[in-house]
Amino acid sequence: MTTGSAPPPHDRNDHCARPDGGDVVATEALQMTYANLKMALEERAMACMYGDSGLGKTAMVNAALRYLAPEETVHMSDCRPRRMRDGLFDALGLQRPRPRNSRECDNLLKTTLAERSRVVVCDNADWLPADCFEWWCHLWDDRHTETAIVFVGRADCFEVLAREPARILLWQEFKRMTLAEVLRVIPAYHPIWADADAKVIKLADRRIAHGNWRVWAYLTAHAVNALEQLQRRTVDEDVLRWALDRLCPRWPV
Incomplete structure (x- = not known):
């Protein structure tokens, strides 16, 4: 982690096998993840964390955000087009009937995201079709929302999101440990x-x-x-x- 900062609390759910006694280790990738997400949060920007399966992307993003924004982070793991609105609605914990009209639903989501600072983690972002990425941009572009969005996905996530490279402030490629x-x-x-x-x-x-x-x-x-x-x-x-x-x-x- 950065000098003088405490390591993030450990969460066994970050590890697929969840071995008892396993600990979060400050690898070079974790330190870079922490620094990049800190900047993304400060700028209320979009960031993309990508790389091959099993390199610790989700675990390191979760670990860094538990330290940086434990109360502001919401997680999205289902990136299928028909589930995007419903997934964010549920992730935000909205206790009201879900509007059937997509425009009304989007307005409600933007109103909720404008209430306070949020970090939305969109996992499996390599599944995102172009129109879904544009939908995220539509929410993020709203001048009232105070939201950082972190896309996490496999290596081909770069090709998925690089259609609009200027939208993404930070790109981080995860690689195997030497x-x-x-x-x-x-x-x-x-x-x-x-x-x-x-x-x-x-x-x-x-x-x-x-x-x-x-x-x-x-x-x-x-x-x-x-x-x-x-x-x-x-x-x-x-x-x-x-x-x-x-x-x-x-x-x-």
Whole structure:
């Protein structure tokens, strides 16, 4: 995180495998996410966080926003055209009948977004068709709304939103961790890796994880179980082999 700031609180829901004892680690990507979202919030701008699956985009966005805007953030995960208005209506917690007319519904949404500062996280944004992106721009462009919008999606999210590149203030591409970063952050990510030999962590990353956060979360969950089943205290090559066989014995390497 930035100098002098506290790390965001941990939320196990950010991790697909949710291994007990896993922690939020201040990777380079998380620090960049924090800085970019801080600027997006200050400017009430639109930002796009994109990259391959499993690189921690949603987890890092959530972690940063829990620190930056815990009471202002609302989440949208369904980007299908027929669900956009209904999804935002529900995310904003509006306790009133939903207007059947789309224009009336949009007016109500804009009125609600103008009441106070908001951050809307639009996950799976790579599914957005052009007209849905224009709809988000329509809400954001309203001079009364005080809303930052964060689009999160896979690598092709860039192509989806780059049709209107001037609309997006910040673009952040998520990439796989390098081996050097893996060796630095994985021992801090979960206690089972703290005492593991570096060559075991290298082997795990070379054999299956390849710097992918989601795979490391899955592998950690299996390794925790392996330690219990094998009655071991440290992740060694035998424990790693046990975990790998159960994670996916035919995983491409």
